């Protein structure tokens with residue numbers, strides 16, 4: 001298992017059947033996606049709404065039947081060895097669903113039973129401790145706060161001690177404090193050797209947390225890189241200048257990626273930060289006889305990369 005990826009996805013296609021459609025043409029949610037999730041990493045799966053993230057995760061969870069392609073989880077093909085594949089992955093769903101009349105301890109015991117974990121091997125209390133819910137072990141699930149329920153979902157996904165944990169939008173709509181707690185939990189689990197896959201809308205957190213990021217858009221993989229490299233891709237910086245008089249023509253330079261007049265006296269220059277710096281840009285503008293009244297700069301981050309990579313319009317997918 002040492003070099004096998006935790007998850008291996010090849011040419012994954014999912015076309016949802018369209019109700020009432022006679023043609024067999026449905027909604028193409030995944031149009032042939034291939035990538036690996038390396039073992040031991042925190043892997044971020046990002047994409048705009050409707051990109052296909054949930055479809056992909058639900059395929060891993062066995063909740064969505066793929067149309068074609070192969071998926072291996074911990075080396076087990078989900079078609080050929082579904083039980084082993086299922087035993088190797090824990091999924092934390094987006095939706096919170098519990099029977100309100102069970103206590104957290106019962107929720108975990110029942111889930112362990114469903115996974116065939118024998119009673120002596122169950123770690124329900126230990127899991128509750130690890131998600132800071134030990135004091136709620138005997139409370140009704142309905143009495144838990146939203147944040148507690150989310151933590152219980154993480155514990156529930158771990159009852160069979162899977163080597164891979166997948167979290168679908170774990171922090172959507174939760175407050176900053178709880179978000180931090182959830183991320184700490186994720187990092188703790190990862191430090192214990194669990195490979196983590198998560199989807200999130202919070203790019204700043206993905207940037208801080210994930211070792212590697214894949215971005216999908218319109219059902220296609222558009223990038224899959226170490227986070228460092230992805231952010232490093234943005235070699236561009238922007239400086240916005242307000243000048244002392246109307247600009248006749250936007251100054252150009254070979255190190256400028258773009259130079260545009262953004263207002264009568266405003267100039268917006270995108271430049272390659274490996275080649276020149278903001279001071280050089282200012283000096284160039286001044287050398288053309290303009291006085292500079294105001295300056296601001298903009299640093300690229302994952303958000304810029306994301307916008308840049310996902311701003312392409314939908315292609316032939318339909």
Ligand SMILES: Nc1ncnc2c1ncn2[C@@H]1O[C@H](COP(=O)(O)OP(=O)(O)OP(=O)(O)O)[C@@H](O)[C@H]1O
Pocket residue numbers: 016017027028029047048049050051052053054055056
């Ligand atoms: N059961 C379904 N039947 C038909 N179309 C579906 C179904 N589920 C999802 N889709 C469509 O497939 C595409 C991908 O949806 P999916 O939920 O996987 O995207 P997502 O990236 O998870 O989006 P979000 O971030 O909004 O959850 C969307 O166009 C969606 O409308």
